[in-house]
Amino acid sequence: MASFTFINRLSLLILGFLVLSCTKDAKDSKAPLDTDLSLAGDVHKLEEESIRIFYMLEHLEQYQKVPSTTFPACASIIFDTVASNIKKITIDFGNGCKCDAIDGKNRKGKLEITWEGNYFQENGTRTIKSQNYFLTFGSKYYPVDIDFSIATNSYLQFSSSENITLYKTASDKITRTANKTYKWKKGKNTYTELYDDVIQVYGNGNGRNVDGKSFTTSVADNQSLVLDTGCKWLQSGILFLNPEDKNQRKIDYTGCDAYATVDIQGRVYTLNFMTLE
Numbered sequence: 001m002a003s004f005t006f007i008n009r010l011s012l013l014i015l016g017f018l019v020l021s022c023t024k025d026a027k028d029s030k031a032p033l034d035t036d037l038s039l040a041g042d043v044h045k046l047e048e049e050s051i052r053i054f055y056m057l058e059h060l061e062q063y064q065k066v067p068s069t070t071f072p073a074c075a076s077i078i079f080d081t082v083a084s085n086i087k088k089i090t091i092d093f094g095n096g097c098k099c100d101a102i103d104g105k106n107r108k109g110k111l112e113i114t115w116e117g118n119y120f121q122e123n124g125t126r127t128i129k130s131q132n133y134f135l136t137f138g139s140k141y142y143p144v145d146i147d148f149s150i151a152t153n154s155y156l157q158f159s160s161s162e163n164i165t166l167y168k169t170a171s172d173k174i175t176r177t178a179n180k181t182y183k184w185k186k187g188k189n190t191y192t193e194l195y196d197d198v199i200q201v202y203g204n205g206n207g208r209n210v211d212g213k214s215f216t217t218s219v220a221d222n223q224s225l226v227l228d229t230g231c232k233w234l235q236s237g238i239l240f241l242n243p244e245d246k247n248q249r250k251i252d253y254t255g256c257d258a259y260a261t262v263d264i265q266g267r268v269y270t271l272n273f274m275t276l277e
Contacts, residue, residue, distance in 0.1 A: 037269060039209050040249050040262050041276045042174045043217060043241055045137060046164050048234055051201055051227050052103060053146060054160065054182055057113040057128055059197075060089050072097055088114045093133075096141075103232045108141065109133035117152070124152040138277040143167040156184040160203075168210055178205030178217070187229070200224040201237075213244040231256035233273060 059070065060077065071077060074097040078090045093099075093107040110131040117124030130146035145165040150158050160182060165175045180203030187197030202224040205217040218240045219225055225237035234253045241249040250263040251271065258273040 033267070034247050034264050035267075035269060036246065037249075037262055037271055039174075039215060039243055039246075040241055040251055040271055042166065042168075042209065043176070043215070043239070044251065044260065044271065044273065045166060045276065046174065046176050046207075047217075047225065047239065048103075049135060049144065050148075050162055050164055050178070050180075051182075051199065051225065051234070053111060053128060053148070054150070054158075054201075055197070055199055055227060055229065056091065056102065057089065057111060058150075058158075058182075058184075060091075061087075061113055061115055061126065070101055072099055072101070075099075082114065086114065086116050088112060106136040106141070107134065111146065122152055122154060126150050138275070140277060150182075153181070158182045158184075162205075172210040174207065174209050176205050176207030176217070179203050180205075180219075181221075183224070197227075197229040199227045199229075201227070209243070215241060215243045217241050225253065228256070233258055234260075 056070070071091070074094060076090075076092040076094065078092070080088045080090070082088050089112070091111045093109060093111075096106055096108045098104070098106050111128065111133060112131065113126055113128050115124065115126030126149075128146060128148040128150065130144060133144050133146060134141040135144050136142070144167070145163075147163040148160055149162075150160045153159050158181070160178075160180045162178045162180060163175075164178075165173050167173045180201055183200040185198040185200055202219040202221045204219075206214065207217075208214055219237060223238040225239065226235045228235045233256060235256050237253050239251040239253075241251060243249070247265050252261045252263065254261060260271045260273075262269045262271050
């Protein structure tokens with residue numbers, strides 16, 4: 001009889017465990033999928049514009065000439081000598097200038113680069129700053145604050161400490177600080193030709209989204225983001241995005257088109273750059 005009672009109790013325990021397990025699985029299966037791509041889109045904007053700015057101003061600094069195929073006629077470019085060993089370049093996009101040869105976006109305001117030392121000289125330094133600078137995504141202009149410090153590590157390799165802020169509204173902004181390495185892989189000897197340059201970029205960053213929540217980004221050397229200037233978008237590379245309160249996003253640039261894939265816990269979504277606002 002005692003044995004029979006023990007078996008009954010054991011059966012009830014097992015049954016109860018199964019019920020609880022099924023209930024938990026049912027709850028888990030009803031949890032909403034993590035499909036939000038808004039931060040991935042915002043980080044893409046920061047990353048792409050950072051690389052474009054590096055390319056535009058480093059291209060001018062290297063040759064100290066205005067490549068006619070690079071900048072539109074509506075952009076005013078001024079070369080200035082601040083001191084015997086310090087020079088400055090200002091790009092003034094005025095009240096609005098469409099940069100077809102760069103990426104097709106409209107820009108307004110100014111970008112300034114000040115540098116000391118030879119472009120190819122190790123430990124040569126430069127700063128890049130913005131003044132009332134705006135950039136379009138979709139049909140809207142967005143204010144962007146730029147403050148970069150760049151040093152030449154070796155021939156055509158540079159380290160960059162970057163602060164960039166994108167204002168989506170007057171009170172909503174996304175900020176990021178990053179330490180990156182730029183490698184100029186192709187096109188260094190043809191300053192008048194825009195479309196033959198290849199730049200590889202990798203490094204780590206951290207920032208805050210429009211809700212004030214933190215995130216980190218990372219790009220490995222062997223998965224570098226690649227800007228081929230014959231393409232209006234980032235051509236390849238993988239960026240890992242880790243938001244404070246969400247799962248990791250793996251952003252994969254897969255070709256010369258306006259799309260990237262975003263992997264969230266094994267589910268793959270498409271990020272369309274043309275629809276980003």
